[in-house]
Structures are given as structure tokens and as C-alpha cells.
């Protein structure tokens with residue numbers, strides 16, 4: 001087996017297309033996972049059973065079924081209901097939705113970790129619910145779960161090749177397509193492997209910087 | 217709305233006396249149970265406006281539960297509680313008493329401030345924000361006005377220099393004094409104090425008690441105080457209520473209760489703590 005630099009060169013245009021898709025999936029998927037997970041976690045604390053119960057059921061269901069099944073479902077079933085999304089959008093939504101059920105657990109642990117005295121102080125001061133959550137509980141809960149959230153960003157990066165199955169060709173998908181026509185797997189796969197490290201490392205540095213800022 | 221019945225009580229300045237001279241707090245046959253454990257047993261008592269009342273009694277006798285009922289942290293199983301003429305745990309709808317909704321409770325509770333044993337300051341906010349948060353977002357005060365009020369209170373509790381610190385940078389005694397300032401910033405008519413010095417190192421207790429003495433003597437705020445500091449109780453109290461097993465077994469002026477109690481249980485209790 002020999003290393004062919006010209007194959008690397010030939011792969012580059014597709015590679016950059018793939019990088020773009022991977023980064024979009026990672027960034028947008030993380031944002032959805034962070035936001036939606038927070039909503040799930042807060043809804044699970046709702047005083048209303050009609051809010052709590054369905055949220056628990058839906059998040060348990062999503063967390064316990066494979067991401068792959070969810071991606072296929074979104075891709076093939078949503079259009080039947082009249083919702084057509086691009087492959088990338090579907091992939092982003094799928095990743096974000098799936099990981100939101102993990103981040104919800106993380107947030108939940110963070111919220112549970114806020115001493116009950118903080119809630120009681122909010123009651124004693126008659127703070128409205130919005131301030132109780134927004135100014136007191138969440139700032140304390142989130143800063144202690146940033147490291148755990150960061151781990152899920154990395155996990156999501158590693159799961160991102162799955163969106164290729166619905167045609168959102170991220171880095172690995174591009175490499176496989178390239179290989180299918182050139183029969184040169186070594187170079188593109190190696191490039192992609194290195195690229196994953198080069199994305200994961202700054203991403204974890206970023207999360208760590210965020211952690212330092214928030215955890216005081 | 218029950219407010220119609222008593223329009224004078226909807227204002228929330230700690231300075232205007234409530235329903236003149238009459239009861240500011242009224243417990244009427246209040247029963248509270250946890251499972252089969254009857255914590256408060258048909259409890260009746262009231263506190264007149266401006267009075268300082270101390271609750272004493274053995275551990276588990278229900279003192280904290282009374283304060284938590286007033287703070288709406290727990291609900292009574294039977295009976296009613298009135299604060300400044302308004303039902304706290306209930307509200308009147310079409311002439312009937314129904315369990316109070318969130319909004320009604322919030323309105324009545326604005327008359328009440330509480331200081332906790334564990335301070336419960338917000339660790340993510342500096343001292344100043346701890347004090348201004350509720351006045352700004354609950355009473356609707358402007359930021360400048362709220363900060364002005366906070367500065368005055370910090371001066372009163374002797375912490376002007378610490379305005380820009382986080383609670384974790386303060387000693388327990390300092391944190392508790394901030395917590396007192398935070399409660400007072402809402403200008404409540406009633407201040408609830410639940411063993412506010414028992415989490416403190418012994419050398420820090422005096423500073424906090426001095427602040428409370430000062431408040432008791434220089435304001436007309438009503439105080440309901442649970443404490444094991446009997447000297448402090450003697451100093452500030454108009455009335456002492458001795459609790460046992462969810463009932464008031466004896467009440468009276470501190471001189472009487474502390475020197476010449478009627479009840480055997482009171483005598484036992486005092487000899488154990490004094």
C-alpha cells in the first residue's frame with residue numbers, strides 16, 4: 001500500500017464540502033440540543049402533570065431508540081406529512097433532538113443540585129417564576145454542568161457521520177463517495193480521521209474555556 | 217377579591233402599621249400533619265402589629281413549621297391563616313373560602329420577609345444584587361432607588377465595604393447580615409427569623425444578634441422569631457410562646473416565662489437550654 005499525495009489533492013474539494021456539513025451539523029445540532037434539553041428539563045419540573053408526563057415519555061422514547069432510526073424516520077416520514085426539509089436540515093434536527101434528551105438529563109442533574117434553600121429564598125422574596133429560573137436557579141445549575149455538556153458536543157461530533165445515510169454528506173460521507181469512484185480508500189479516510197481530531201480538540205478547548213468563565 | 221374587604225392592607229410599606237392595633241398574623245385552628253405525625257394540632261394564636269414574638273420549645277415541636285406555613289412553603293391541612301387581614305392559605309371567591317392560588321399567595325406574602333438558618337443568599341450574585349433583585353423585579357422599584365435602599369440597609373448592618381463581593385467571600389455572620397438586609401429591602405410588615413444564628417461560629421453570633429436588636433428597637437416591624445438564644449429572646453420579645461407537640465402550652469411576657477414558668481414542660485425545657 002502506498003500513500004498517493006495526488007489522491008489527497010483530488011479529494012480536497014469534496015473534503016471541504018464535507019467539513020462544512022460536519023461543522024454545521026455540530027454547531028447547529030449543539031445549539032438545538034442545548035436549548036431543547038433545557039426546555040425538557042424545565043418542563044419536567046413543571047407543577048402540571050399534563051406537562052411533565054408527556055415530556056418524560058417523549059424524551060425517554062427518543063433517548064432509547066437509535067439515532068439512525070430517528071434520522072430515517074425524519075427523512076422518510078416527515079415528507080408524507082407535508083414537511084420537506086433538506087438532508088442537512090433533517091440531519092441537524094435529528095442530531096439536535098436526539099442529543100437534547102441527553103442534555104436534558106445533564107441539566108436535570110444540575111437543577112437538582114441547586115440547594116432547596118435557593119428555591120425557598122425565591123419564594124420568601126416572592127420572585128416571579130421567570131426570575132427564579134432565569135436569575136437564580138439556571139445560572140447556578142448550568143455552570144456546574146458545562147463540562148458534562150461539553151462531552152456531549154464531542155459525542156455528537158463522533159455521531160455526525162450518521163447523517164450521511166440520509167444524504168447529508170459530511171466528511172466521512174464525502175470520503176466514502178470519493179473512494180467508490182477512485183478505489184483509493186486510504187488517503188481520504190486518513191484525512192477525515194485527522195480532521196475529526198482537529199475539530200474535536202479546539203471544540204473541547206472552547207468548552208473548557210467556557211467552563212473556566214462560568215465556574216467561579 | 218379579598219383585598220376589597222380591607223383596602224388598607226394592599227399597600228406594602230413596612231412603615232405603615234397594618235390593621236391598627238389588631239392582629240397582623242392570625243392562626244385559626246391550624247392543623248398540619250405529615251402522614252400520621254400531627255405536627256400542629258388545632259393551633260390558634262395571633263400576633264399584633266409591631267410586636268416581637270419568640271417561639272420556643274423542644275426540637276420537633278413545630279416551630280419551623282409555623283414559619284414555613286407563613287412563607288407558604290407548606291400548606292395547612294385544616295384551619296386558616298390570616299396576614300394583615302387577608303387569608304394567606306385561602307382566598308375568598310363568591311363568598312366561599314377556597315385554597316389560595318399562586319398570585320393571591322404572592323400578594324399576601326409580600327408583607328412577610330424571612331431570614332433562614334442557612335442564609336440562602338444567591339451565590340451567583342454580588343451582595344448588592346442579592347438585595348436589589350426582589351425590590352426591582354417584585355416591587356417594581358427603579359434600579360437607582362433599589363440600590364439606594366440597599367446601601368442604607370448595608371450601612372445599618374455594617375457591611376458597606378462589602379457591597380461588591382460575592383457571598384462566598386463573606387463570613388457566615390456577614391452573609392447572615394446581608395440576608396437580613398435582603399429581607400428588609402422588601403419593606404415587609406413581618407420578619408420571620410428561624411434560628412438565624414445556629415449555623416454560625418460562636419464568635420460571629422453576637423454581631424448578628426446586635427443587628428437584630430437594633431432592628432427590633434428602632435423599627436416598628438413585627439417579628440416572629442425562633443431561637444435558642446434565650447438572652448436575646450428576653451431582650452427583644454414582647455411575648456414568648458412555649459410550644460410542645462404542636463400546641464402552645466404557655467405564653468406570656470419573657471420575664472414571666474423565663475423566671476417563673478407555670479408549666480412543668482416549660483421548666484424542663486428551660487433548664488435544658490439555659
Ligand SMILES: Nc1ncnc2c1ncn2[C@@H]1O[C@H](COP(=O)(O)OP(=O)(O)OP(=O)(O)O)[C@@H](O)[C@H]1O
Pocket residue numbers: 250253255273274275276277278279280281282
Ligand atoms: N417535610 C417533612 N416531612 C415529614 N415530616 C416533617 C417534615 N418537616 C417537618 N417534619 C416533622 O414535623 C415536626 C415538626 O418539625 P419542625 O421543623 O417544625 O420542628 P421545630 O420545632 O422547628 O424543631 P427544631 O427545634 O429541631 O428546629 C417534626 O417531627 C418533623 O420531623
Ligand SMILES: [Mg+2]
Pocket residue numbers: 279280281
Ligand atoms: Mg426548626
